[in-house]
Amino acid sequence: MNLRMMRKNREFLLVLFLVAFILFYFITSRTSDDPYYSSRRGKFRSGDDDEIDRPRQLAVQADDGYNRTSPFIFIGGVPRSGTTLMRAMLDAHPDVRCGEETRVIPRILNLRSQWKKSEKEWNRLQQAGVTGEVINNAISSFIMEVIVGHGDRAPRLCNKDPFTMKSAVYLKELFPNAKYLLMIRDGRATVNSIISRKVTITGFDLNDFRQCMTKWNAAIQIMVDQCESVGANCLKVYYEQLVLHPEAQMRRITEFLDVPWDDRVLHHEQLIGKDISLSNVERSSDQVVKPVNLDALSKWVGTIPEDVVRDMDSVAPMLRRLGYDPNANPPNYGKPDELVAKKTEDVHKNGVEWYKKAVQVVNDPERVDKPIVDSEAAAGRD
Amino acid sequence: MNLRMMRKNREFLLVLFLVAFILFYFITSRTSDDPYYSSRRGKFRSGDDDEIDRPRQLAVQADDGYNRTSPFIFIGGVPRSGTTLMRAMLDAHPDVRCGEETRVIPRILNLRSQWKKSEKEWNRLQQAGVTGEVINNAISSFIMEVIVGHGDRAPRLCNKDPFTMKSAVYLKELFPNAKYLLMIRDGRATVNSIISRKVTITGFDLNDFRQCMTKWNAAIQIMVDQCESVGANCLKVYYEQLVLHPEAQMRRITEFLDVPWDDRVLHHEQLIGKDISLSNVERSSDQVVKPVNLDALSKWVGTIPEDVVRDMDSVAPMLRRLGYDPNANPPNYGKPDELVAKKTEDVHKNGVEWYKKAVQVVNDPERVDKPIVDSEAAAGRD
Numbered sequence: 001m002n003l004r005m006m007r008k009n010r011e012f013l014l015v016l017f018l019v020a021f022i023l024f025y026f027i028t029s030r031t032s033d034d035p036y037y038s039s040r041r042g043k044f045r046s047g048d049d050d051e052i053d054r055p056r057q058l059a060v061q062a063d064d065g066y067n068r069t070s071p072f073i074f075i076g077g078v079p080r081s082g083t084t085l086m087r088a089m090l091d092a093h094p095d096v097r098c099g100e101e102t103r104v105i106p107r108i109l110n111l112r113s114q115w116k117k118s119e120k121e122w123n124r125l126q127q128a129g130v131t132g133e134v135i136n137n138a139i140s141s142f143i144m145e146v147i148v149g150h151g152d153r154a155p156r157l158c159n160k161d162p163f164t165m166k167s168a169v170y171l172k173e174l175f176p177n178a179k180y181l182l183m184i185r186d187g188r189a190t191v192n193s194i195i196s197r198k199v200t201i202t203g204f205d206l207n208d209f210r211q212c213m214t215k216w217n218a219a220i221q222i223m224v225d226q227c228e229s230v231g232a233n234c235l236k237v238y239y240e241q242l243v244l245h246p247e248a249q250m251r252r253i254t255e256f257l258d259v260p261w262d263d264r265v266l267h268h269e270q271l272i273g274k275d276i277s278l279s280n281v282e283r284s285s286d287q288v289v290k291p292v293n294l295d296a297l298s299k300w301v302g303t304i305p306e307d308v309v310r311d312m313d314s315v316a317p318m319l320r321r322l323g324y325d326p327n328a329n330p331p332n333y334g335k336p337d338e339l340v341a342k343k344t345e346d347v348h349k350n351g352v353e354w355y356k357k358a359v360q361v362v363n364d365p366e367r368v369d370k371p372i373v374d375s376e377a378a379a380g381r382d
Numbered sequence: 383m384n385l386r387m388m389r390k391n392r393e394f395l396l397v398l399f400l401v402a403f404i405l406f407y408f409i410t411s412r413t414s415d416d417p418y419y420s421s422r423r424g425k426f427r428s429g430d431d432d433e434i435d436r437p438r439q440l441a442v443q444a445d446d447g448y449n450r451t452s453p454f455i456f457i458g459g460v461p462r463s464g465t466t467l468m469r470a471m472l473d474a475h476p477d478v479r480c481g482e483e484t485r486v487i488p489r490i491l492n493l494r495s496q497w498k499k500s501e502k503e504w505n506r507l508q509q510a511g512v513t514g515e516v517i518n519n520a521i522s523s524f525i526m527e528v529i530v531g532h533g534d535r536a537p538r539l540c541n542k543d544p545f546t547m548k549s550a551v552y553l554k555e556l557f558p559n560a561k562y563l564l565m566i567r568d569g570r571a572t573v574n575s576i577i578s579r580k581v582t583i584t585g586f587d588l589n590d591f592r593q594c595m596t597k598w599n600a601a602i603q604i605m606v607d608q609c610e611s612v613g614a615n616c617l618k619v620y621y622e623q624l625v626l627h628p629e630a631q632m633r634r635i636t637e638f639l640d641v642p643w644d645d646r647v648l649h650h651e652q653l654i655g656k657d658i659s660l661s662n663v664e665r666s667s668d669q670v671v672k673p674v675n676l677d678a679l680s681k682w683v684g685t686i687p688e689d690v691v692r693d694m695d696s697v698a699p700m701l702r703r704l705g706y707d708p709n710a711n712p713p714n715y716g717k718p719d720e721l722v723a724k725k726t727e728d729v730h731k732n733g734v735e736w737y738k739k740a741v742q743v744v745n746d747p748e749r750v751d752k753p754i755v756d757s758e759a760a761a762g763r764d
Contacts, residue, residue: 100509103507103510104517127662129482130528134527138531141527146520149520150513
């Protein structure tokens, strides 16, 4: 064989090898998923392959990038404390998706907490091989499937179910790289909102302002403890500061979340129905349709029974602890930035148009605040 | 450039391309799991990588072979109907692993069933993007994590939680290739076992045989309906037939499950603590420590209040429907195979040894049946 033929052979072999390698690559890139063939005792009959149904795939695939190390964002707080505003503003960010309250995530966290509380039950589970870590894997899989599956994908997925904040320490065990935003609001405004809007929350007696303040106090205390136990990964966000100084607060929040700045977070109202999905049965949808504004800050003043106003500090000691003067009706929350003052003006000037938008996003138009024609005609609801 | 140089270049390029392709293959075969870098808007700072915790991996990995198409085995029935015996005998098979009752799987199925029952709630969930399919993925992930994680791996994983049979149709939606074994037993024996062993089951009044028969009747009716709705993938197994004719029944069952025959399923007592894991708080552990035997067939006779015996057919119409003569105390279930007659003899002859083994596998030795020294001294418990 002369040199020329040898070279031709060599080229031929190289091309052959290349083709073979390319084929090998494509063949091995299909995921094998049939356990029948990994048995300890040889092959099984695979049954009737034609009849094997293939249900829609799990939302969370191993190569998706979503797993327990993912840096999920959890937003929580007592309901009516600005949690929806917070998630709507973050939803406006191109890289973040929160979406609606899932409703089911707090319930499964609650189930787990019942099991843990009962020593007898926890032991029975251990005996069954259902250890804490098996439960953690099961619950985190459930949570991830819901978070990932109930909306569009995004680089940073976020979940807002207010009461998840009661389980922040446990969530940190499930998702060590997750970050938490605890929404804090003047309890008097929160309770006024619950009562005036008739928002049913287990344990809250809507006929009793004092009782609701007590419940708010207990709830926010637990949430603050959880947030502080989580430590550096939990940020407290004051609703009043968010609406008075949206840019400074959002810069602080995006920095905390490791998300690059984007102006859109200050104009979420432009993205309703686009980047921001609203549920027509959620109680704040009609409010977040509007730009961030000052209207809900102090509407609570004058709505509290006299005796409760008088006893406020002892009824709700968390107010003082959180920095709210329990005897100031209202406290001076601060002076608004020009941005939000302008947006508020726009909401008032174009009250009818904003009202129409609000009505479109709810199933029950009756509950939407009528436009404020005269600022003194404000109904006292926030 | 002359031909020789061109050929050299071509070879060189081929080698380069091959090397490049090989490198490409190895680089892309590492699973990318950092969503930060798949953002729509360029890279994010990945934060402090040194501090990223890596919790123990999920039990169910995509390349594990376990997913919604897996042919899981579900064993169910009214408690005290032989469900533990069934799972213990299957556990004896080298390719099958059931393990203990997980306790949590029925609870999550129950949660889902509450959501589905309430039209209002189901609609709220849809509005939130938490569709039926999102829920299905979340719940099946939870279930798989528990089934896979609470025991050893095996080619065929199996779960025994009695009340899952009430959700067999839904489970079929989650796992279309799963198979179901419904344990059926003479309700009079089941209720006698519940009452004499004081087994607490929600809704059963242990002081009222009649009420318990009614509850048994309602429960078994639902389960039979579910099993029949599932269709070909659900097999009804009569406890009495299983203990009288273990080999014929186990051959029928392994055939149904697509699992090769193995004699070990007839001698599960030899594998306690090895292939078979028992929970010391489960109510049948002390019984399945023994070989399959006839002792529990008719102990119920004479334990039922006269008036209930008289009204039995109307109290529990499912007896007749399932083939049990409601007026025969007891019915003639059949003649035992020699295998089980021998094992029963062994249990009686070596009562003390078997009692000692039974005591070792429970947390409360008081509840273990004392050895039968004289067959007439049988306490009437099964």
